[in-house]
Amino acid sequence: MEFLEYFPNVFEPWNFLILCGGTIGGLILGATPGLSPTMAVALLIPFTFRMDPTASLILLGAVYTATVAGGAVSAILVNIPGAPANIATVMDGHPMANQGRATEALHYCFISSFVGGVLGVLLLIFFTPVLAEFALNFGPAELFWVAILGVTVIGSLGSGSVVKGLFAGAFGLWISMIGYSPVLGVERFVFSEHLGGGINIIAALIGLFAIPQVLGMMETAKRGGKAEMFDMENHSVLASIKYNLSRVKALVIGSVTGIIVGIIPGAGGQIAGLIAYDQTKKLSRNSDEFGKGQPDGVIAAESANNSMVGPSLVPLLTLSVPGSPTAAVLLGGLLINGLFPGPDLFTIHAEVTWTFIDSLLVAQLLMLLFGLYISRYSRFVTRIPKFYMAAAVTILAVVGTYSVQNSLSDVIVMLTLGTAMYFATKVGFSPAPVVLGIILGPIAEDNFLQGMLIGESMDGVGPYFFTGTINMALIAFCVVSVGYSIYSELRSAARARAGK
């Protein structure tokens, strides 16, 4: 019960203040259409740069948790999911708002998010140390395959197209090698003086996630259009809690689906929400009411996307393989604080790690309390005009990137990568595999070179990398994730052709 030992740390004044601020800020950011959790966490990393590691991770974790729940506000009130994880919430949440039940829908959203979120964090607490202990058996070959697995899985499962996802991951790996080789000290691919220091992870994170969204807002900002203003009805919180907890089937399906999807590297919240919604609808006696304002739809989708948050950190904290794109950004936050995923997190850095995990549990409760309280005011957040959002995110991206190492070159790299990513998204590429490639590139290369040296001094490089139970299991996971994604893509294409 090591997690209980560090629980009081969460309630130290500075940590608790950061946790409350992060939760409230995350709810507001999540409720703002156009600001995804991934972008919110990426933009916040420069703010945490000068904080101590514990406070920094508490802030990022609270924002991650709260933005996913807050995204339901715009899904329910504006019919625009605040985050990809809230896509399924739109289906019944917005019809409920149209029926004059907006407050009730928001109550279900926060209560279900709380239930799912707590279950997800409990899994994180009890499962992570076991997996971290297992990771002690990993040498350079295994760590190399883990890095490749991370890029492969997020490239294949987390993208619209397997080939494009894998290409994006490989591109990220390659550009992570710009600058000096950390092992041999050789200068590589410095085509411009601005690339002398290599690609800074934070600059890349901000550029790849924020700039395409800014340009996306610029595309549509001129059209304007105001969000509908709902009269928020008075609805008793106690009645909402009583009804919500009585919907056991929807809560269980949502939470279990979210936990399973979260622990699968790269899968992400939108998949969890959609699967949970679909299963709840199929198993419901009132399946014909789904899509017309059925509360079970909101309950299943929201418990799923928040129960995914904790488990998405399990492979991240143990094997450096993020369970979602936002977890990939969080990996950047860990690395800049000098924390490397693996068993050291639970031994050398136990205090930071356990305080962070415990804070996620408290964040769920704060998210519930603040969420229920601000439900009645949340409609105002959804009315922030896109042109202000685009301007604010641009300035925040530039200031945040510059502040990391006082470097104008980082700002140039951030804007260049972000602009290129905007055009790449137009032809079906996603930023998450590129980011993961940049983050995992140095880990993959270091272990590849170390493995080559060890292999040459033993039975050969081939046997070193391609034998052993763990190596073979990791290679099998890589092959299965790519194979399954190709199969899914072909099946979708066949269905689309049959539909035509």
Place this chain on the structure above:
Amino acid sequence: MNTNLTTPIAVLAVSAAMYAASASGDGGGFEFPTLIALIMCALGAGMLIHALGPGRRSSGKRSGSVPWGSILPGLALFVAYLFLMGWLGFFVTSFLVFVVIALLYAPGSPTAPAIARTAGVAGVFTATLYGVFVLLLQVQFPQGLLF
């Protein structure tokens, strides 16, 4: 040219350039980048073959064309931001860029009250950033003519 072919050809060209840069490297430290660039070339070739295949299906989601009329002013502002921040000063430039983006992308023509409101929002936002980054986090930004 068929748009389905443009992407794989561009991908293949980028991969080939990356392979050429990796393979021409002297000494150690280039093995891994060369391997990655080779994989990228193979993926690019796969995309090209896929695009040339029956029905010329496009792979992955396609979000649509680029609305250049909306995007070009934004891109020009990014470049102007980079050039001006060293000359005018970081926060003055940030204030101006905020105002220009907000006025340029607001629906309808800018009116005097809208300009005043936007300048007020930009001022509060820039002042908040100044407080957080300069006063609290002690970050040194380029000074320029102003600040």
